[in-house]
Every structure is written in structure tokens, then in C-alpha cells.
Amino acid sequence: MPASYASRFDGISGSAIRDIFRLLTNPSIISFAGGNPASSALEPELISRLAQEALAENGVNILQYGQTEGYAPLRQSAAEFFRHNAVEARPDQVLPLVGSQQGLDLICKALINPGDAMLVESPAFLGALQTFKLYQARLVPIEMDEGGAIVEDIEKKIIAERPKLIYLIPTFQNPTGRTLALERRRRVARLANEYGVTLIEDDPYCDLRYRGEALPAIKSFDQGDNVLYLNSFSKIISPGLRVAAAVCTDEELMRKLIIGKQSTDVHSPTLNQAIIDKYLRSGLLEGHIKQICASYAAQMQKMQEMLEGFPKSVRFTRPDGGIFLWCELPKGFDATKLLPEATKRGVAYIPGDHFFALPGGHHNSLRLNFSNASLESIEKGMTLLKGLFVDQGL
Ligand SMILES: Cc1ncc(COP(=O)(O)O)c(C=O)c1O
Incomplete structure (x- = not known):
């Protein structure tokens, strides 16, 4: 007999978030889908040293x-x-x-x-x-x-x-x-x-x-x-x-x-x-932030340069920071329907529909993340994306 779940779960599948994590873990897909920092921005050695220092100084309290x-x-x-x-x-x-x-x-x-x-x-x-x-x-x-x-x-x-x-x-x-x-x-x-x-x-x-x-x-x-x-x-x-x-x-x-x-x-x-x-x-955080900002700025610029090479009917945001760009394709395009073909070709994004409180009317939008992709992957992934959209008549 199926469990009788709380009504708060009615209409909530969690599928969008699960799909994103699945796309992030497939190494053959260039993913612009997540919101992850670059792997190179993570500092396991420093974190390990800070953990050891904390435990050495205050271990019993911490544990x-x-x-x-x-x-x-x-x-x-x-x-x-x-x-x-x-x-x-x-x-x-x-x-x-x-x-x-x-x-x-x-x-x-x-x-x-x-x-x-x-x-x-x-x-x-x-x-x-x-x-x-x-x-x-x-x-x-x-x-x-x-x-x-x-x-x-x-x-x-x-x-x-x-x-x-x-x-x-x-x-x-x-x-x-x-x-x-x-x-x-x-x-x-x-x-x-x-x-x-x-x-x-x-x-x-x-x-x-x-x-x-x-x-x-x-x-x-x-x-x-x-x-x-x-x-x-x-x-x-x-x-x-x-x-x-x-x-x-x-x-x-x-x-x-x-x-x-x-x-x-x-x-x-x-x-x-x-x-x-x-x-x-x-005292290390300021320098670390400067460093990651320099890389992310170059990644954002690369993604925008690639988008500038798309047909003019594609509109995209030009932020001063962060890790995302938002794109709008002409009306009639459906980013959700195109996603399986995009992943088949080796590139992923999140269809814009998921970001709206009320469903419908936003099929032509998508979110692109640039922080977790190298300049080379951005060039390759955006070329794949452009190819897909052009083949669909963009
Ligand atoms: C706007 C916003 N709020 C909250 C979060 C969740 O972040 P945290 O890892 O701190 O839970 C995210 C993560 O992407 C986010 O974009």
C-alpha cells in the first residue's frame, strides 16, 4: 500500500534539482547547468590545515x-x-x-x-x-x-x-x-x-x-x-x-x-x-576572492563573446559579477524540449521555466553558469549550443 504523504509534497517532484546534479556528474557533458564554484577555486590543503589548527587548539570543545x-x-x-x-x-x-x-x-x-x-x-x-x-x-x-x-x-x-x-x-x-x-x-x-x-x-x-x-x-x-x-x-x-x-x-x-x-x-x-x-x-580571504573573481570575469567574458556570435534574436544579460547569464530565445523556442538534444550533443543548461513561481510562458529562456567551466569548455560548449539552436531554425 502506498504511503499517504503530507499534502505539502503535492505537486513537488524535486526533479529539476535532481536532474541538474545528474548533468553535473556526467563527465562527457559540458555542463552550464549547476551553480558550483570552479574546482580550482577549492582549497583542500588550506582547509585541511585550518581544520588541524582548529582541532589542535580547541578539539574537545569542537567535537x-x-x-x-x-x-x-x-x-x-x-x-x-x-x-x-x-x-x-x-x-x-x-x-x-x-x-x-x-x-x-x-x-x-x-x-x-x-x-x-x-x-x-x-x-x-x-x-x-x-x-x-x-x-x-x-x-x-x-x-x-x-x-x-x-x-x-x-x-x-x-x-x-x-x-x-x-x-x-x-x-x-x-x-x-x-x-x-x-x-x-x-x-x-x-x-x-x-x-x-x-x-x-x-x-x-x-x-x-x-x-x-x-x-x-x-x-x-x-x-x-x-x-x-x-x-x-x-x-x-x-x-x-x-x-x-x-x-x-x-x-x-x-x-x-x-x-x-x-x-x-x-x-x-x-x-x-x-x-x-x-x-x-x-587574512587570506580577500586575496582568494580577488583570484577567483579574475578567473570568473574571464569566463563570463568568454561566454558573452560566444553569445555575441549567436543570431541577434538571442538576448542575454550582461551582469557585473556572479556566476550566471540568462538567455532568451525568440518566442516559440522551447528550452525544455531542446535539452535532451543538447545533452546528446554534449552540452547542458537549465531551462528557464524552473525559475518561475507560476508555470508556463517562459519556455524560451535558459540559465547558463560559467564559473565551473574552463575557457576551452565554454568555447566548445557554446559552439555546440549555437549549432543546436541554428539547426532548430534560429
Ligand atoms: C540565491 C541563492 N540562495 C541560496 C543558495 C544556497 O546556497 P547554500 O549553499 O549557502 O545553501 C544558492 C545556491 O545556489 C543561491 O543561488
């Missing part, structure tokens, strides 16, 4: 049960680190997480009842959309343009839909690479304060800037503790260590997040938190 609130030295070093992004927080306002994905889960656990409205960018990160759907949120898309989410549309929908949460990825957005303009950051913070809506600022790409001036986080304009800031060490140090942190200046919400986390995993693995803490205190 014992820890506090749900997080490893105290990391709360302090992360609070310090976020200052470069204009986020001011005390260590007790920083909650280490098992990836920012856990932050998305915990904030929903704290605030969302089935049917509650949430505003999400259109398109938005598919891992976040899946989490929000599991909590049975009613997702309301926000319109975007080249300057990110459109503030007038956010205000209109706050009034009409009374959302519990607004979810924004303001810098080098996943999937489009777009960045929320400075004045819009100020205005969305004001809207969150004025209407008393919690705004999730999910900011894992802010340090991957290849040109232009860094922008202060939305959180830096938050006058009423309505902005929950999430940042992750996945893209700049290692996704496998699963260390991220939330900055929550609302004490009551912080208590709820901690209780929610306690029931999920008691606490984040202390050794991983200690490794990230050591890295932050080592």
Missing part, C-alpha cells in the same frame, strides 16, 4: 555538542566580515546555518502558514521556490527589469496580497545575474519597514564582483528590523562545508529561528564553523 546559536568565534568573525557589505550586526545577531538554504527553510518555518502570500522575483532561485512551495506559501511573482525587482510592483502587491515575506536576491541574481539598483535598495527597505513585512535579502554572490562599485546591502537601510540578511560561504570558500549565516536584528524572530534550527539539526557542525572562522581570521 562536543555545541550551541544551536552557533560557534561563538564564527558569530563574531562573520559579523565583522559582513561589515564590508555595510551590514552592521552584533555577534548575537548572527546565526550560523547549514547553507543559506537552511535559512530559507527556517524563515518559512517561523512565518509561513499554508496559503500565506510571499512575493518572489520572477524569475527566482529554484531551490528557494521549492522550499517556499513545501511550506505551501502562495507565491506572487514580482516584475523585474535590468535594474532588478520593480519597487512599484512590490508596493502594489504588498497592498493587494498582504504578503508575510518578500524574497529578493539583490546582487548578481540567480538566475539572471541582475543587480538591484542602489535607490531601489533604499526604497524596498523602506517598504518593508512601512508595511511591516519581513524581507529576505539572500546575498551569496555579493563578493563576486568583476566591475563597478560595490553596493550596500538592503539590510544597511533597514530602520525597523524587517530585513533578514542571508550570506553564504558556499560560493567564495566551499559549498561542501555547508556554512552560511543569517543576520537577524529582530530578537523575537531570532528566537524563532533558533528554536526551528534546534528541531532540525541541534546545531551546525562545529568543525565546519571553526574552519570558516579560521579562514575569516587568516
Whole structure:
């Protein structure tokens, strides 16, 4: 007899995410599908040294049960680190997480009842959309343009839909690479304060800037503790260590997040938190980020140069950083239907449809990742992709 599963799983297959991981592990396919850092950006020797140092200095404490609130030295070093992004927080306002994905889960656990409205960018990160759907949120898309989410549309929908949460990825957005303009950051913070809506600022790409001036986080304009800031060490140090942190200046919400986390995993693995803490205190991170930014900038440029050689009817974003480009083919093309043929030819991407809260109407879009492909693979993979699209009549 089949199990009677919870209704929160109705309509959720998880297949998009599973397919992406499958495409990433097939070595014969050039994959622009994931969101992984370059293998060359990972530093097993340094991480091993930091782990040994941490264990030598504080081993018994690290191997014992820890506090749900997080490893105290990391709360302090992360609070310090976020200052470069204009986020001011005390260590007790920083909650280490098992990836920012856990932050998305915990904030929903704290605030969302089935049917509650949430505003999400259109398109938005598919891992976040899946989490929000599991909590049975009613997702309301926000319109975007080249300057990110459109503030007038956010205000209109706050009034009409009374959302519990607004979810924004303001810098080098996943999937489009777009960045929320400075004045819009100020205005969305004001809207969150004025209407008393919690705004999730999910900011894992802010340090991957290849040109232009860094922008202060939305959180830096938050006058009423309505902005929950999430940042992750996945893209700049290692996704496998699963260390991220939330900055929550609302004490009551912080208590709820901690209780929610306690029931999920008691606490984040202390050794991983200690490794990230050591890295932050080592003085090496700035140089590492500069190095990966130089490679990723060249990879992005290569991918854009290749796209410039596509027929002019293909439109694509031109971000100042991050790890993704977003492409739109002429109407009538279906990136989902073309994916099996693309993988047969040896190249993979993610069809754009997966990034929209409401199905339909976006078949002609796709997301391309450039951080985990060499210049040579980008040239080869993009040539394959162009060949496929041209053969389909582009
Ligand atoms: C916008 C965004 N938020 C959150 C995550 C999850 O990151 P983490 O590895 O910190 O869980 C990702 C990963 O791709 C992302 O793109």
C-alpha cells in the first residue's frame, strides 16, 4: 500500500534539482547547468590545515555538542566580515546555518502558514521556490527589469496580497545575474519597514564582483528590523562545508529561528564553523576572492563573446559579477524540449521555466553558469549550443 504523504509534497517532484546534479556528474557533458564554484577555486590543503589548527587548539570543545546559536568565534568573525557589505550586526545577531538554504527553510518555518502570500522575483532561485512551495506559501511573482525587482510592483502587491515575506536576491541574481539598483535598495527597505513585512535579502554572490562599485546591502537601510540578511560561504570558500549565516536584528524572530534550527539539526557542525572562522581570521580571504573573481570575469567574458556570435534574436544579460547569464530565445523556442538534444550533443543548461513561481510562458529562456567551466569548455560548449539552436531554425 502506498504511503499517504503530507499534502505539502503535492505537486513537488524535486526533479529539476535532481536532474541538474545528474548533468553535473556526467563527465562527457559540458555542463552550464549547476551553480558550483570552479574546482580550482577549492582549497583542500588550506582547509585541511585550518581544520588541524582548529582541532589542535580547541578539539574537545569542537567535537562536543555545541550551541544551536552557533560557534561563538564564527558569530563574531562573520559579523565583522559582513561589515564590508555595510551590514552592521552584533555577534548575537548572527546565526550560523547549514547553507543559506537552511535559512530559507527556517524563515518559512517561523512565518509561513499554508496559503500565506510571499512575493518572489520572477524569475527566482529554484531551490528557494521549492522550499517556499513545501511550506505551501502562495507565491506572487514580482516584475523585474535590468535594474532588478520593480519597487512599484512590490508596493502594489504588498497592498493587494498582504504578503508575510518578500524574497529578493539583490546582487548578481540567480538566475539572471541582475543587480538591484542602489535607490531601489533604499526604497524596498523602506517598504518593508512601512508595511511591516519581513524581507529576505539572500546575498551569496555579493563578493563576486568583476566591475563597478560595490553596493550596500538592503539590510544597511533597514530602520525597523524587517530585513533578514542571508550570506553564504558556499560560493567564495566551499559549498561542501555547508556554512552560511543569517543576520537577524529582530530578537523575537531570532528566537524563532533558533528554536526551528534546534528541531532540525541541534546545531551546525562545529568543525565546519571553526574552519570558516579560521579562514575569516587568516587574512587570506580577500586575496582568494580577488583570484577567483579574475578567473570568473574571464569566463563570463568568454561566454558573452560566444553569445555575441549567436543570431541577434538571442538576448542575454550582461551582469557585473556572479556566476550566471540568462538567455532568451525568440518566442516559440522551447528550452525544455531542446535539452535532451543538447545533452546528446554534449552540452547542458537549465531551462528557464524552473525559475518561475507560476508555470508556463517562459519556455524560451535558459540559465547558463560559467564559473565551473574552463575557457576551452565554454568555447566548445557554446559552439555546440549555437549549432543546436541554428539547426532548430534560429
Ligand atoms: C540565491 C541563492 N540562495 C541560496 C543558495 C544556497 O546556497 P547554500 O549553499 O549557502 O545553501 C544558492 C545556491 O545556489 C543561491 O543561488
